[in-house]
Amino acid sequence: MVNTTYQVQGMTCGHCVSAVTAEVGGIAGVHDVQVDLATGRVTVDSDQPLDTEVVRAAVDEAGYNLVDA
Structure with missing residues (x-):
């Protein structure tokens, strides 16, 4: 099992959290x-x-931006 943390910009509410969770959760292997x-x-x-x-x-796809590390 691998645990990785990403930084995302633009999330402001519970709907944002749900959208990101659903899209990232749909990636194979997550x-x-x-x-x-x-x-x-x-x-x-x-x-x-x-x-x-x-x-x-x-x-x-969820409508937000992944911040480059």
């Missing part, structure tokens, strides 16, 4: 997504390391 609205941190548990561009695409 088991859990935790979103901290106050900090913009999205923590993902997955089978193996995820391709950042796949995560970026999911976050974009």
Whole structure:
């Protein structure tokens, strides 16, 4: 199991959290997504390391921006 934290910009409410959770949670191999609205941190548990561009695409689909590390 791999635990990775990403920074996401633009989330302001519970709907934002739900949208990001659903999109990122739909990535193959993802088991859990935790979103901290106050900090913009999205923590993902997955089978193996995820391709950042796949995560970026999911976050974009939800309507938000993945911050480059």
